[in-house]
Amino acid sequence: MKSINDxxxxxxxxxxxxxxxxxxxxNPVTYDATKTPVLTGMSKRFGSxxxxxxxxxxxxxxxxxxxxxxxxxxxxxxxTAQTTTSVTCTTSDKPYRxxxxxxxxxxxxxxxxxxxxxxxxxxxKWSDS
Numbered sequence: 001m002k003s004i005n006d007x008x009x010x011x012x013x014x015x016x017x018x019x020x021x022x023x024x025x026x027n028p029v030t031y032d033a034t035k036t037p038v039l040t041g042m043s044k045r046f047g048s049x050x051x052x053x054x055x056x057x058x059x060x061x062x063x064x065x066x067x068x069x070x071x072x073x074x075x076x077x078x079x080t081a082q083t084t085t086s087v088t089c090t091t092s093d094k095p096y097r098x099x100x101x102x103x104x105x106x107x108x109x110x111x112x113x114x115x116x117x118x119x120x121x122x123x124x125k126w127s128d129s
Contacts (some may be wrong), residue, residue, distance in 0.1 A: 009033040037113040051093035066107040
């Protein structure tokens with residue numbers, strides 16, 4: 001995996017597949033910032049471990065027609081609406097399991113949304129049963 005450390009809006013590279021120690025060049029790919037969905041904010045950063053919370057993820061270059069899968073800590077967040085600037089979903093419950101918070105938003109044909117380190121945290125609220 002290669003990290004891009006510059007401010008260019010496009011970047012081309014040729015990925016390699018290494019199988020049994022033998023490298024093979026694959027077809028060149030180009031990263032284009034204007035085609036990459038990017039998460040810029042969310043309606044809430046915390047939600048109950050009981051689930052049922054509505055979260056709106058806001059961003060740029062989001063497809064309003066692509067099949068979108070949102071996973072929060074590997075738990076599905078059911079997509080209920082999406083536009084060119086947002087994806088709305090309803091959280092699942094999350095049984096206790098110590099882990100590092102993870103957020104993944106994938107759009108078919110576009111790949112993963114660049115979450116830029118943003119996460120949603122499941123919490124046990126004092127008011128939860």
